[in-house]
Amino acid sequence: MNPDTPTPGTTPLLTPDVLVIGGGPAGLTAAARLAPRVPGEVLVVEREAEAGGIPRHSDHTGYGLRDLHRVMRGPRYAAHLAARAAEAGAVIHTRTMVTGWADAHTAEVTGPAGRRRIRARAVVLATGARERPRPARRVPGDRPHGVYTTGQLQNVVHLHHGRVGRRAVIVGAELVSWSAVLTLREAGCAVALMATEHPAAESYAAFTVPGRTLLRVPVATRTRVTRVIGRGRLAAVEIEHLDTGARRTVECDTLVFTGDWIPDHELARAAGLDLDPGTLGPLVDTALRTSRPGVFAAGNLLHPVDTADVAALDGAHVADQVLRHLAGDGDGEESPGVRIMAEPPLRWIAPGLLRPGAPAPPRNRLLLWTDEFVRVPRVTVRQDGRTVARRTLPWPAAPGRALRIPWSVLRNVDDRGGPVTVGVH
Template sequence: MNVITTDVAIVGGGPAGLTAAAELASAGDLNVTVLERESAAGGIPRHSDHPGYGMRDMRTFISGPTYARRLVERAVAAGVDIHTRSMVTGWNGDTSLEVTAPEGRRRIDARAVILATGARERPRPARMIPGDRCAGVYTTGHLQNLVHLQHRTVGRRAVVVGAELVSYSAVLTLKHVGCETVLMTTPYPSPESYAVFNVAGRTPLLGAHVATRTRVTRIIGKPTLAAVEVENIDTGQRRIVECDTLVLTGDWIPDHELARSAGLDMDTGTLGPLTDPAMRTSRPGVFAVGNLLHPVDTADIAALDGRHVAGPVRDYLRGSRGPADGVRLRVDAPLRWISPGIICPGDGPPPRHRLLTWTDTLVRVPRVVARQDGRVVGRRTLPWPASPGRVFRVPSSILDGVDPRGGEVTVSLR
């Protein structure tokens, strides 16, 4: 078996992985290897051909493919070794990876590993939508891969399940190939996306009607999709909507198989590896970043995770192992999860000084409270809403009063 030795191996060539690689390699003192299973690096932005990328990390407003290309160019210019069509299939030690590529099997022996495997949308079987098994049902990622990379078309009338940011990305992709979005469904009382997208969706530009408090209860058609049955959750009333394309958006799950096979401590909320603000996992020398930790946030936030982790990885390679213990963070409903899931004494703040959370209920004026051992250690009223379908950001300063020797901290939303 061919063996490659490197300082840092990064699994995943999306925004988080490529940004981490460029940061670590830029000084010229580290060998950095990126392992990407696709035929080209760049991640999901490669096949998301609409503007809106790069605002936070590159201070620009560009299309997904352009953003992906710039990420790759920066990494290559820094001296990063990018291996495409390279699937990491397992571990050969704490920081040693088994890889399968068209050229054969190889082993990557690294001093540190960064997991940047991202997240994916749950397909139809995982959502348990009954009905006929037929062609014409996609996730957003599948749709955009077909349209923007394979240059294929879809149907003429579409129903989109979801009304969050990625849902409007799907609507734009459908419009690109002349497919009209006749309906968007969401179980929530209001669309999950930002108001500007909701307003734009109702204009002739997109023409997408959002049916709130609804869900798709049956898929109809053989061998191709002909219609879906849509139910009003509050009244139980059902109707048939004719369509030849159904796009299932959102409902994210991290690509966590490699993290699980390593035996890392996992977060039962995010379903990704449990990390601290330095993005250390429970295995020394293994770090995790991006949407593997908080499924799912925007590409530029994932990239800033990659920028943030470079410092802790360098510290580790210099001999720092970080604190042995930390304080566990938990959440109360309607919050579903929080990232990072541990805070450690002596660590700095998480990326952008923000705790990332997810809410199942819309709270327009959220009051966030942190409690430890029965006492309030932090309280903030925030000027931005907590909305389902997108990450809710909480200033990490709410944890400044936490006792590092105390018990678990619970963050709640009122």
Template structure:
């Protein structure tokens, strides 16, 4: 006879204990949504901020600024004080059926069957292998997450001289971590005409951290036997190559959602974000399963992910209290130079997206972007925004640009014209 693992039955299961998951848990438990259970595979909940030991967290959601570890602790305390249960070192390994997952933890194997499930699994940086950068395979090559885990959680040394690959906001976070570890960031390499991060961070990085940026460049080879010795970089316009001595290389940005659970569930994946396809209520294609945070828009700041968690909580309460099926919706499609838009479905009767913003990712820089929304061959909206669209960071567009969209029309295209 086959032994069936034990089953626990919370009202809401949240998979992932980062900012989105913990904020959703605090909101749901505080509003008496029943038994709210958060599971996280790490030793402690808190997500990426837990080992990102610099300030800048909490501005949009908490209206204050704190360090990453302090922010993570605050979110954990918020959730537990509200009455949510958090189980760490708990890995969801798969799906037993549409509303039941298989779990492995130090307590053994069991199943969790919930009335509603939230995927808040976040995103990760692509490592060197996924970027297909040739050369030797020495020690001293990291992603930002690996670097920060090594330095802030395990207090291990790194090298003395580093090259940072990427110019996103997280790239400057890597530079700060390297400095704290006694390693000099010798160069930042970006394929774009200027570093992708906000101008204020780029200016501060150059003046305070004194990190030069090689723009329109890429790493073509890692050199070193045993320990990294150098990297070769190429200028994309001239083809000229040069070698930069370093014993540490940090690959930053180039994010991808942690979408394995969504894929194994057969949940529809958006081709642009590679995360679950969702509507403005953050429903996925599987009834009762929602998603929030950077698994949907890789990658935005921790406080924006947290506000996703607050937004999805109300939608889950609505789901638990209603049998109403969502109406048919229209697809939102990102046209070049946008790579993706989130969310991707607009349904009549649904709320505006979190913070009243559509999130898009641009592959080109536009100082005063003129956003154009089209449906069925007609221009619905054309609006010039006062903030730039730029590679390497999320571009936020007021969702009011969709006000003229027909709920019974064809796909809605969002581009720049």
């Protein structure tokens, strides 16, 4: 009997060579690169109605610079990646959700075809990241309508062409915060204030300066929302200056919480994979291998959050490593490796593991996240009580965006030694 043909009363079993979970930039790029190069099937499962990930409902320009070397609007970028994966031979199942694991390499899924199991020779987790909603941020006050994350806002405006309010407050001043500004502008909603707890806007000056001058968005630094006001519909928010304690009320009917990212790590947790306590995503080495041989992870599941094109390049990198695994060339795959850890004010570093024989990470860069602004970061790498590298970076470390440092700072690390710590000051 064909192993893919179920016996009566059993769940159908699919057996692709590679299962990619998540149809965003990382997953689709990995699938497009793998499909022509493996003998069996590359299957992508995506829980949304269409593949493409967050760019699908980010209807503004700025996508594709690093991976495609051209600039596109979000929906076109998402459609391009989905079409490229399909044209390469990948099979994409949308409206399909992985609900659990039957064993180490067998996923249980539910979709339009019903319940199935998928057993693959290699699995790539590319489930991305999401913004923390208001309840997770513990902002007190009323529970009115009109409160969104950026993703929820873009879904309402760009996908469902729904209406929001007329006057908004945005919490956060990251890159995604300016994406929210553009979405609100398209919906005919003015931005009364953008508030950030940091001493400066987190996004690049190339976004902040035009946003303040051309879009006329006022940015209040060292400011937090302390109360949400409104019965039925949002009426106002109370904000506080963190240095003076002064409070005031800002009238608004729309409130958007931006940034404060967390990986969509539920499947990684359910699989029992080792998690990085900093990123909260799977702990991976520079080949993007998890603690389970044959299971890989890529994209913003690992570094919440970086731009879509960086996530896509993760997908290209992990595809090459999957091919090595399928060919039996998994140097160091069973090694526990050396932990790479971040020191405060750094929150996390990715990848977080160095194994013998592993390649350089995607783009030859380590990605870090800082909780404090450092204008001229001086990077120090330590292992076993000694300093193995120092490097001064020509770009600042700023909260709300990934700090990239050259992989070469780990050149003198002993991949069989003790844990490595990376700090900036």
